[in-house]
Structure formats: structure tokens, C-alpha cells
Amino acid sequence: MTLCYGDFSFAHAFSFFHRLTAHSGVLLLLTLLLTGCEVFSSGYEEENKLDVDLRTQLVDAANGQGLAFFRLPDSDDLAAIPQDPRNPLTAEKVALGKLLYHETGLLTEPKRETGMFSSSCAACHHAQAGFQANVPQGIGEGGIGFGQLGEGRKNDPLYQNDLDVQPIRTPSALNVAYQQVMLWNGQFGAVGPNAGTESQWAAETPKAVNHLGYEGVESQAIAGLTVHRMGKMDASMVEGDSQYKQLLEAAFPGVDKAERMTTEHIGLTIAAYERTLLPSEAPFQRWLRGENGAMTDQEKEGAILFFGKAECATCHTGPALSSMTFHALGVNELNGGGVYGDFSADVTTRLGRGGFTGRTDDNYKFKTPQLYNLSDSPFYGHGAEFRSIREVVEYKNRAVPSNPDVPTSQLAEGFKPLNLTATEVDALVAFLQNALRDPELTRYVPESLPTGNCFPVNDPAARSDLGC
Numbered sequence: 001m002t003l004c005y006g007d008f009s010f011a012h013a014f015s016f017f018h019r020l021t022a023h024s025g026v027l028l029l030l031t032l033l034l035t036g037c038e039v040f041s042s043g044y045e046e047e048n049k050l051d052v053d054l055r056t057q058l059v060d061a062a063n064g065q066g067l068a069f070f071r072l073p074d075s076d077d078l079a080a081i082p083q084d085p086r087n088p089l090t091a092e093k094v095a096l097g098k099l100l101y102h103e104t105g106l107l108t109e110p111k112r113e114t115g116m117f118s119s120s121c122a123a124c125h126h127a128q129a130g131f132q133a134n135v136p137q138g139i140g141e142g143g144i145g146f147g148q149l150g151e152g153r154k155n156d157p158l159y160q161n162d163l164d165v166q167p168i169r170t171p172s173a174l175n176v177a178y179q180q181v182m183l184w185n186g187q188f189g190a191v192g193p194n195a196g197t198e199s200q201w202a203a204e205t206p207k208a209v210n211h212l213g214y215e216g217v218e219s220q221a222i223a224g225l226t227v228h229r230m231g232k233m234d235a236s237m238v239e240g241d242s243q244y245k246q247l248l249e250a251a252f253p254g255v256d257k258a259e260r261m262t263t264e265h266i267g268l269t270i271a272a273y274e275r276t277l278l279p280s281e282a283p284f285q286r287w288l289r290g291e292n293g294a295m296t297d298q299e300k301e302g303a304i305l306f307f308g309k310a311e312c313a314t315c316h317t318g319p320a321l322s323s324m325t326f327h328a329l330g331v332n333e334l335n336g337g338g339v340y341g342d343f344s345a346d347v348t349t350r351l352g353r354g355g356f357t358g359r360t361d362d363n364y365k366f367k368t369p370q371l372y373n374l375s376d377s378p379f380y381g382h383g384a385e386f387r388s389i390r391e392v393v394e395y396k397n398r399a400v401p402s403n404p405d406v407p408t409s410q411l412a413e414g415f416k417p418l419n420l421t422a423t424e425v426d427a428l429v430a431f432l433q434n435a436l437r438d439p440e441l442t443r444y445v446p447e448s449l450p451t452g453n454c455f456p457v458n459d460p461a462a463r464s465d466l467g468c
Helices: 010-020 027-036 049-061 091-102 206-212 217-229 245-252 263-275 283-288 297-306 352-358 389-398 421-434 460-466
Strands: none
Touching: 010 460, 027 389, 049 297, 091 245, 091 263, 206 217, 206 263, 283 297, 283 421
16 A cells, blocks of 8 residues: 555555566655655555546646645644644643533523533534534524434424524535635635635624634634533533543643633634544545545545546545535525524525625625535535435536526526436436545544543433433
8 A cells, every 4th residue: 555645556556567577666765765755564456447537537637736635634643634823723622622512511691491411512523423414404402312323303383583593504624724714604714715705794793803813613613502501611510630631731821710601712622623523434535545445446436526527526525525615506505494404504505605795796695515425415506405315416417507597697607517317317416426435534522522522412301312
């Protein structure tokens, strides 16, 4: 097995030099050193024509940057993970954020007494669902139950206007390190695409957090704590010589102890943890590291289509297969009535990027999502219109908009018939559904919380479902 930093492979080198001479050991070693490839003692995995074709396709799609352009770093390789310079990643900060992200004890300002300590960030973005919700719209306070994988989360009929529910399909928290701005409309983050949108960061709204100057992950984490009624740590969590007190001191050694407990600093630890949520054990990532057998031939065929004929990589690119671009694809919105979700999206949400920027040419455009572990939650599109990856691929293949409210003039230039055959659709689905799924995301979940609370949700019905 090899790890090469360009389009050169050990299998290519071995085959060539073996034919060239029977005494090629020294020459082979020298060549590999010169090409920047590391050869591991486990040998190498045989490659076939599909491996060669896919490697060539990827190099072309990376504009000459090589396979490394698509590789995700390991979650503990903090220096290699994109980060906000104002929130540098440390192991201590990530360790604390891992707990606080799942900590139901942060919900200290509920709308109803029964909601106290009932929900966490992970309620809507949990590992069992690929850090999505596994329901069309995530529900925090006012949700009851969980089921096995989050599919049993329902709204408590006692909650009406005070229900904490997402107004749009819950996006994944995976690969957020590669997002300068956050949410479907990109409203969180003071940099990149949001430069020049300062007039939209209105006081007394969640968007005002952008004035702190952080990137999107940090801004959303800080704002989300307040929006979801989790802005403060309960005093009992940091009394005496508690674990949280020790972790706060380690994460922010030069910060006053009272300041460490503010919403801003809690949010910074959660954001640090979220940046490490990288699906690096997905078969495609293993293939990129030299494990040619990590993907099936059908999945390799699908990958070749993804980066070639299907033109998916025009928008879905880089390690996260995402981008900071916004497009209108004519997809339906959440419309209530239980069809796409229990609650309708408001007008501003329906306008996507335009609802944030106020620019009409941004209307109905939504941010390009990352594509890993989508098969863990069967709801797709910002309006949860689709119920399978196959439905999404077939929709893109036909390129016939389903939302009559989206003007034709707003539709993305790339929204056009792909002319994929049934066999090609099967291959593309196989790549998206299987090769991009990391089966070991539970490595990002703590075994327990210092408070002893149930998580990711903690209402009585959920505790029963989760066996807490």
C-alpha cells in the first residue's frame, strides 16, 4: 500500500521497473523517494484500469494538485485541519467541546420547566445519523423521544410557538472545517462570501454574532447556543474540582475563569470539536490513501462519473466535496402537513441566500452541501423533498425543477440534463451511498458526560428509548 502525493502510484512504479530489470530494487526505491511516495511494509494492492482512470480523472478535477486535493486529514492532526486563526485548535479545547456538544445540561433557559436539561447540539446533529437529524427537521426543546437512530423524535403537543424546531432540513455537521460560512443561506461567518454583508448583521438577531469577527463554524456555534436556549453553563457543572472546571482551565489557560463560562467561549470549544468531525474512514478516503480494494468496481465507475461526465465536481469539490457556492436547483421547500416536515419554512428561509443578503439575484439559491454519510439520514434537499440518494441523482439527471416558485432565470447554469444511462445512475448512486460513508462515526461520541445526563436528548421518552 502506498501514500502518494501526486498521480504517481506504487503499482505503476513496480510494474514498470519490474519489467525493466530484475535488479530494480535500488532503482525503484530511488524513484519512489524522488516522487514523494511512502511505501509501507504491508506491500501494495493490485490496481485495475478503473483505478488508473479514476486517478487520472481526479488529477484533472484537482487542476493539477493531485490526489491530496481530495484527502481529509485525520481528526487528531489538528495542524492539518482548516481553522479560524482566532480559535486555534488544541487537544484540550476539542476534548471539552466534544462533551459540551453532547451536553444536555447546557439547556438552562428553557421555555417550559419540563424542557430543562432536555436537549443538546447533538439532538439535531448526531453521529447515528451522519451528524444530521434523521428527521426532516431537527427538534431541540419541545421534542420528545429519539427512537434508535433519531427517527423517533417528535414534537411535544404542549409546545406550539415555543417549539425549538429547525425551519429547514437539518444539514450535516461533518466537514464543517471546510465551510467559511454556515447554514443553507450562509448567514453565519464574518469572512469569505460574507464580506460586504455587514448591513444584514442586525442587532438583536442571531446574525449579529458575525460582528465578533469569527468564521462560520465559530459564529454558528456561538449563535446556536443562544437560539437553542443553551447559552450558559449551570453553576453546578463547575463547582469544586469538577471535570468541567478542569477542562475549562486547560482549554483557556490565560482567560479569566468567569470569562471561560461565557457563551462565546463555550461556543469556541464546540466549534473546535466540530472542525474535527471528518469522515476519513470512508472507502473513498481509504482509496485515496492507496487502498485500491476499499471501493468496488461499481463505486469506482460512479466516482469516475462524479468527477467526469456527471459534472458533480463542478460544485462538489475539495476534501469535503462541497464548496462556498450557492445555486438554485428548483427544489421544493418544507411545506408542512407532514409531507416534507411538520412545519412550514417562512418566506425568508424559502429565499435561501437572498433571504440573508437581500439581493434578488441570490433568491432561491442554497449553499452546496458536503456529501459524506448522506445515507445515514434519508432526507435530501434543503426542503427534505427527496427520500433517497437515488431520487436526488435522478432529479439532477432529468433537470426538471419541482418548485414552481423558482423563476427559470434563477436556475443554475449547471442544472441541465446529464443524459446518464440507468447503469450510470446505479454506479453514481453506489459511489455516493457507499464509498462516501464512514462507518465509524461513533468514535466522535463520548462514552458519558460529567453530569451523568442522557444524551443527545434527555426528555423522559428519549431516556426510555436510549436506555438511560
